[in-house]
Amino acid sequence: MSRPSVFVTGAASGIGRATALQFARHGYRVGAFDVDASGLDSLAAAQSDIVTGILDVTDSGAWARALSEFCPDGRLDILVNNAGILSSGPFEDTPPERHRRIVDVNVTGTVLGCHSAFEYLRRTPGAQVVNLCSASAIYGQRDLATYSATKFAVRGLTEALELEWGRHDIRVFALWPVFVDTAMTQNMNAGAIRTLGIHLTADDVAAELYAATRPGRAWGRVHRAVGWQARVFAAAAQCSPARLNRLANQWVTRR
Ligand SMILES: NC(=O)c1ccc[n+]([C@@H]2O[C@H](COP(=O)([O-])OP(=O)(O)OC[C@H]3O[C@@H](n4cnc5c(N)ncnc54)[C@H](O)[C@@H]3O)[C@@H](O)[C@H]2O)c1
Structure with a gap:
């Protein structure tokens, strides 16, 4: 029997890298894709049987090429939409192009991933999609406004496709970590991280x-x-109640 396959985006560092290594250790055929070539080289050096490749998740043509190369038999067991970016601090201090890019990578990237992988997943009994959401999708987060909004979009997309794709035997779900010790949280300027601290590693999330x-x-x-x-x-x-949620989030995200 051929090995099950998993395709991980944003796999050059952090949670994506830990996830790629976790599945490789369990015998999966792993496709690790990212825009960061040197991070992918380091992953391939750590685990030589992982297939690595460049993929910008906002590029639908690149999705089609990466999937057809990684899945020559037309099947894919698990898609992990993990690639994501973030800017922190006061909303108005982040340039509009950066807000747009956050939406593109976190939302469009996940939408294109699901759309591009659909035929591969549909042909594979018991296929699954895992979207990296976040605890920022529980309530809008001060200092992380656009990032938080994109994770609400990932939440909605996950809920909708979980309902839609049940008839194709494709399971869709989302993981919601709170702050994780990765490049994303280094130098983060947000009240919530100062209040809550960081108690998770990328390996914790990958194991979950x-x-x-x-x-x-x-x-x-x-x-x-x-x-x-x-x-x-x-x-x-x-x-x-909504008022209490707001008060709790006002306190957690205080500056
Ligand atoms: N770190 C946290 O506290 C935390 C908490 C909750 C959810 N998440 C989510 O987990 C996921 C992974 O985050 P992380 O903490 O490992 O961050 P990270 O910065 O370590 O890794 C993100 C990876 O995505 C890649 N990437 C960025 N733009 C890309 C693009 N256009 N196409 C392909 N790859 C791209 C980066 O090169 C990087 O390797 C993200 O979706 C993030 O929102 C992180």
Whole structure:
């Protein structure tokens, strides 16, 4: 029997790199794609059987080429839409082109990934899509406004496709980590990170992601909070009134 396959975007560093290594250790055929060539070289040096390639997730032609090269048999078991970017600080201090790029990579990149991989996933029994969402999709985050908005979009896309693609036997779900120790959180200028600190590593998230893709493990859960803080906030947001949610987020994200 051929090995199951997983295609990971943003795999040159952080959570994507840890995810690629996690699946490779478990015998998967791993495709690790990114715009960062030197990060991919370092990943390939760490695990030589990982297939690496350049992919800008905002480029639909590049998606088509990368998938057809990585999946010559037309099948794909797992797509991990992980590539993402962020800018922090006061909204008005970030140039408009950068706001646009955050939306392009985080939202358009995920939309194009799902769209481009659909035929490969549909042909593969029990295929799965994992979208990297974030605890920033629980309530809009001060200092991370556009990033937070993009994760609300990823949340909505995940919910919709989970409903739509059930008939194709494609499972879609999202992971919601709170702050993780990666390049993304280095020098982040946001009140929430000062209040909450960083208690997760990329390996923690990759292990949770791998475990969540095992058959029978709480299938049917569309959103999976990662880390105790994200679990507490997600649960509290479900049962507290809107005014209380706002007050809690005002306190957590205070400057
Ligand atoms: N770090 C956190 O605290 C945290 C928390 C919740 C969710 N997330 C999400 O996890 C995912 C991974 O983040 P990370 O913390 O590992 O960050 P990271 O900066 O370490 O890695 C992101 C990767 O995405 C790649 N990338 C950027 N633009 C790309 C593009 N156009 N096409 C392809 N690849 C591109 C980068 O080169 C980089 O390798 C992101 O979607 C992020 O939003 C991160």
